[in-house]
Amino acid sequence: MILLLLTTVLALAAAYFYRFWSVREKRQVELRKIVERKRAERAESVKFAKQSAEKLDVETRNKIASLEYSELKEGLQSGTISCIDAVRTYYFKAIQANEKTNSVCMFVKEAEQWAMEWDEKAKDPEFKKPPMFGLPMSLKECVPLQGYDQTRGFVQDTFHPTETDAVLVQQLKKLGAIPYVQTNVPQSLLSYNCSNPVFGTTNHPMDKSRTSGGSSGGESALISADGSILGIGGDVGGSIRIPCAYTGTTGIKPSHLRFSHRGVCGSVPGRPLINSNDGPMSTRVETNVDFLRTVWADTWITEQDPYVPPVTWNEEAYKSDKKLKIGYYTDDGWFTPTPVCQRAVMEAKQILEDAGHTLIPFRPPRVPEVLIMFLRAVCVDAGKFLSNKLMNDIIDPLLYTQVVLWMVPVRVQRFLASFIRVFFPRLGNLMNAMTLSTVELRNTYADIEAYRSEMAALMIDQKIDALLCPVTVTPALPHVAPSKLFAGTSYTGIFNLLDYAAGSVNVTHVTKQDELDLESDYEASDPWYALAKNSSRGTIGFPIGVQVATPPYREETCLRIMREIEFGVTGK
Numbered sequence: 001m002i003l004l005l006l007t008t009v010l011a012l013a014a015a016y017f018y019r020f021w022s023v024r025e026k027r028q029v030e031l032r033k034i035v036e037r038k039r040a041e042r043a044e045s046v047k048f049a050k051q052s053a054e055k056l057d058v059e060t061r062n063k064i065a066s067l068e069y070s071e072l073k074e075g076l077q078s079g080t081i082s083c084i085d086a087v088r089t090y091y092f093k094a095i096q097a098n099e100k101t102n103s104v105c106m107f108v109k110e111a112e113q114w115a116m117e118w119d120e121k122a123k124d125p126e127f128k129k130p131p132m133f134g135l136p137m138s139l140k141e142c143v144p145l146q147g148y149d150q151t152r153g154f155v156q157d158t159f160h161p162t163e164t165d166a167v168l169v170q171q172l173k174k175l176g177a178i179p180y181v182q183t184n185v186p187q188s189l190l191s192y193n194c195s196n197p198v199f200g201t202t203n204h205p206m207d208k209s210r211t212s213g214g215s216s217g218g219e220s221a222l223i224s225a226d227g228s229i230l231g232i233g234g235d236v237g238g239s240i241r242i243p244c245a246y247t248g249t250t251g252i253k254p255s256h257l258r259f260s261h262r263g264v265c266g267s268v269p270g271r272p273l274i275n276s277n278d279g280p281m282s283t284r285v286e287t288n289v290d291f292l293r294t295v296w297a298d299t300w301i302t303e304q305d306p307y308v309p310p311v312t313w314n315e316e317a318y319k320s321d322k323k324l325k326i327g328y329y330t331d332d333g334w335f336t337p338t339p340v341c342q343r344a345v346m347e348a349k350q351i352l353e354d355a356g357h358t359l360i361p362f363r364p365p366r367v368p369e370v371l372i373m374f375l376r377a378v379c380v381d382a383g384k385f386l387s388n389k390l391m392n393d394i395i396d397p398l399l400y401t402q403v404v405l406w407m408v409p410v411r412v413q414r415f416l417a418s419f420i421r422v423f424f425p426r427l428g429n430l431m432n433a434m435t436l437s438t439v440e441l442r443n444t445y446a447d448i449e450a451y452r453s454e455m456a457a458l459m460i461d462q463k464i465d466a467l468l469c470p471v472t473v474t475p476a477l478p479h480v481a482p483s484k485l486f487a488g489t490s491y492t493g494i495f496n497l498l499d500y501a502a503g504s505v506n507v508t509h510v511t512k513q514d515e516l517d518l519e520s521d522y523e524a525s526d527p528w529y530a531l532a533k534n535s536s537r538g539t540i541g542f543p544i545g546v547q548v549a550t551p552p553y554r555e556e557t558c559l560r561i562m563r564e565i566e567f568g569v570t571g572k
């Protein structure tokens, strides 16, 4: 009797799994065909951009291609450069950068048309050129652009073009900017690598085996490979700052309060307290400044979205010569960065001290607890929304570790945590992060609000204007590492949790001495430290950035400090 019961249960289980597997296989075949169609569409868009770029003579192209942002802007304003020539130059540059990095999802064909329309308007002597007249701009794929997909790396979201531009895109078009290319992201956006089953893996321009970071990794790769002069990224846990730090570019995530989020679908909809925001990425801080100064010149954003406070650009704060008090830390007490990331902070500290600022040691309290709050609140539902979506998709192999973690039931994670804590305490503790309990989630939201209040009090009491710290714990990682090393986002995630402005600027490059220090001083005391150490080997010459953060509405001070660091490093 027992044997019969057992056999029946086993047979039913086998039938269930067979059915599940065959339905999934059938869906995978469908999805693979969709990928083929989408890639063919991308190939068409590359062909279009190539043909358009070839219409421009090489001499003009080379001249425009060599211009800095301010020179290009000036040329477009004065009329020595036409919009169509600028777009064709940047089509060409992006094609070349894309061959090296696979950073482009789609070229925007309408860019040609928009450029010609602006040139036509400019023939009228009465026409007043808008401030971004003719400037070619790259957009992260998830920024809503009318007529184009925002797949966020999911095959199921291809061929569903968005019907309305994001408020930011509407504004950019109104100001004369020309979106000419969409750039790649990791599947789900919740990773700091850059790979998905639709468009493939984006490479670091210096080394194909390493990532350009994520989730704005298409942007960082394209900009650092000279295929874009200014791009728009997005950041919910480091997605602008980490790619910039990996590639030697610079970017800022403003507090989410300063931009509109109407119609924008992030990685997990319905996430109230971990705030994502768009922000500019480029090779120079001044370019990012010019972008924000222009879009915040008036209250147009608030007129389109009443939830955005009418706060305009504060030139006085950016240009101020008041000496600042800046708290700095090289180690957040959760994940000690590799020596080169600490050296970068100390060099930036010296630059700022030489400029007359006061730097004091300051470490945000209880970062290990903050990381748990961050992970719980960034996933919201223990990864349910994402794992459901992923189960209906082709899963990118580079995301496997995270996917497994999202799929293990919360109760099992908690049960295993007590054993894992014995030999890998840091992972054991984080395994309490995910929750499906509304009681625990509400408690975490209350903790986040209390933490924001505590940090405000600490900074006000000590009269600290800004913070300086590492962006992350290593130089650019091999593609597979970020999914395993999600614990390395403590340095960036904290400023999303606080909803501060936070930017990244290049300070140095990995040297031979840094590699020697890595071997002698950096202990591989658990599997995460071992991974960080191993992955950092062989990175001589790779760029290293630092992070500057300020409370909300102090973006101008954050940029001022970044600009001073950049000046101290480059002399310009």
Ligand SMILES: CCCCCCCC/C=C\CCCCCCCC(N)=O
Pocket: 189, 190, 191, 192, 214, 215, 234, 235, 236, 237, 238, 239, 240, 375, 378, 379, 402, 405, 406, 427, 430, 431, 432, 433, 434, 486, 489
């Ligand atoms: C073992 C404990 C279970 C925890 C599972 C957590 C899985 C990882 C989830 C989220 C990783 C956060 C990654 C932050 C993304 C950084 C880049 C960005 N999109 O801004």
